[in-house]
Amino acid sequence: MKSAGGRRSHYSPRVEQQGQKPPVVHVSGVVKRFGEQTVLDGISLDVHRGETMVVMGGSGSGKSTLLRLMIGSLRPDAGRIELFGRNVCDLDEAGLNSVRKQFGILFQSGALFNSMTLAENVALPLQEHTDLDPEIIDIQVMIKLELVGLREHADKLPSQISGGMKKRAGLARALALDPALLFYDEPSAGLDPVTSAQIDRLILNLSRKLGVTSIVVTHEMDSAFTIADRMAMLDRGRMIRIGPRAEYERLRDTPENALSGLDENERLIRQFLRGDAEGPLAERRELRGFEEALFGAVRITTTPSVEPTRS
Numbered sequence: 001m002k003s004a005g006g007r008r009s010h011y012s013p014r015v016e017q018q019g020q021k022p023p024v025v026h027v028s029g030v031v032k033r034f035g036e037q038t039v040l041d042g043i044s045l046d047v048h049r050g051e052t053m054v055v056m057g058g059s060g061s062g063k064s065t066l067l068r069l070m071i072g073s074l075r076p077d078a079g080r081i082e083l084f085g086r087n088v089c090d091l092d093e094a095g096l097n098s099v100r101k102q103f104g105i106l107f108q109s110g111a112l113f114n115s116m117t118l119a120e121n122v123a124l125p126l127q128e129h130t131d132l133d134p135e136i137i138d139i140q141v142m143i144k145l146e147l148v149g150l151r152e153h154a155d156k157l158p159s160q161i162s163g164g165m166k167k168r169a170g171l172a173r174a175l176a177l178d179p180a181l182l183f184y185d186e187p188s189a190g191l192d193p194v195t196s197a198q199i200d201r202l203i204l205n206l207s208r209k210l211g212v213t214s215i216v217v218t219h220e221m222d223s224a225f226t227i228a229d230r231m232a233m234l235d236r237g238r239m240i241r242i243g244p245r246a247e248y249e250r251l252r253d254t255p256e257n258a259l260s261g262l263d264e265n266e267r268l269i270r271q272f273l274r275g276d277a278e279g280p281l282a283e284r285r286e287l288r289g290f291e292e293a294l295f296g297a298v299r300i301t302t303t304p305s306v307e308p309t310r311s
Contacts, residue, residue, distance in 0.1 A: 022085060023048050024181055024213045025070060030079030032065055039065050041237045043079070049180075052207050052214040054224045057234030058272065058281065063217045066234070067185060070215070071105060072096045083181070101129055103181035104174030108189055111170060112158040118145065118169045119154040125176040144172040148202060164195030171202060182206065184216040188223040200226045221273055225249065233269050240265045248273060 025047040032040040040062045047053045057063045068074045069081060072088045081088050083099050091099065112121050122141045126132055132140070145151045148168040158166055167187060174182060187203065188196040200223050206212045207227075218224055224231065225245060232242045241247075251266055252273040259267060264280060271279030 021049060023082075024084060025215065026080070026082040027066075027070065028080045028082075030066075030069060030076045030081060032062075032069060032074065033077050039237050040069070040076075043234075043237075043239050045232055045239065045242065047213060047215055049213055050207065050211045051229040052203065052216060052227050054216045054218060054228040054231045055234065056217075056219060056224060056231060056272070058219070060236075061234040062237045063219075063234055064185070067183060067215070067217050071103070071183060072100065101177055102179055103183060104177065104179040105183045106167065106171050106174050106185065106187055108186040109166070109170075112166055112173070114158050117155050117157055118150060118161070118172070121158075121169060122173045122176055125173065129177060140176070144175050145169075147175065147206075148172045149198075162195075164191050164198065167191065167195075167199055168202065171199075175206075179212070181213045181215070184214065184218070186218055186220075187216060188218060188220040193222075196220065196223060197226075199223075203227045221275070225252075233272070235265075235268060241269060 023046040025045070027043055027045040030040055030043040031038065043062070043066060045053075045055075045066075055063055055066065065074065069076055070083070070088075072091070076089060079089075084102055086095075086099055088096060088099055112118075113124070116124070119138075119141050122144050123137050126137045126140055130137075142151055142154070145154055148171050150165060150168055150172060153161060153165065158169070161169070171187075184203065187199050191199065203214060203216065204227055207214055214227075216224070216227060225248070228245045228248075230242065230244050231248045233240050233248075248269070251262070251270045254262060254266075254270055259270075262270065268280040270276075271281050276282075
């Protein structure tokens with residue numbers, strides 16, 4: 001988005017309507033640097049109770065870094081991140097752990113403990129963070145595995161099940177403490193279309209039946225348009241658009257003869273959503289690669305590590 005002066009401005013979420021409940025997740029002006037590289041630059045995002053927010057962007061856009069900041073595994077260099085009204089940036093480890101009990105995470109790989117059965121993986125959060133009797137924990141485990149269609153596989157090890165089943169088992173474990181908020185890191189990555197659709201259905205059911213708030217980081221567009229209530233687009237560490245799914249569908253379906261009516265960011269988003277080979281993203285990469293090679297950012301000739309034996 002551009003200001004009147006032509007410079008790109010940071011995206012700011014819409015002002016909350018009077019009387020509306022505060023967001024479950026509130027990200028305001030977040031900056032994150034690694035050394036001299038600014039990975040996130042002034043990110044703001046609100047996620048409301050019961051909605052599914054899909055966060056998208058190309059490789060290196062900052063999606064995973066934003067996710068790690070929201071779950072408290074990284075601290076921002078500037079800005080504020082609130083979960084359930086608490087500023088996680090100011091909390092010590094004990095405070096963070098108390099907030100973490102209120103949300104679950106489905107990691108990209110499932111992140112199951114290979115030496116434990118599926119049931120034992122799901123039981124672990126309940127054993128560590130509750131005082132429930134073992135019999136009650138067993139019942140809770142079966143309920144969670146039933147939710148994801150894995151009750152009959154409770155005694156299997158992760159090595160004995162497929163990749164899609166590992167994702168579902170990871171989701172069952174994320175649900176163990178009945179969280180109000182779920183984070184998903186590329187839930188459909190590496191899955192076949194049918195398994196991916198099953199994961200999408202699980203996400204939708206959790207939202208509709210249990211009222212779970214979901215934040216999904218993905219670049220799988222079929223999945224994104226299936227599950228999203230709203231969508232957010234990151235580009236080079238900046239939030240360039242947040243809007244309802246219909247808004248992104250409109251951009252995706254804009255015909256070629258109407259591209260003159262789109263601004264730079266809208267054309268970029270359209271290319272990403274459609275997976276087109278040509279467009280602003282491709283032009284930028286080609287130009288950057290040439291400039292880096294020409295001006296020495298990419299060094300082609302180097303001193304050999306081994307001296308030549310022939311003169």
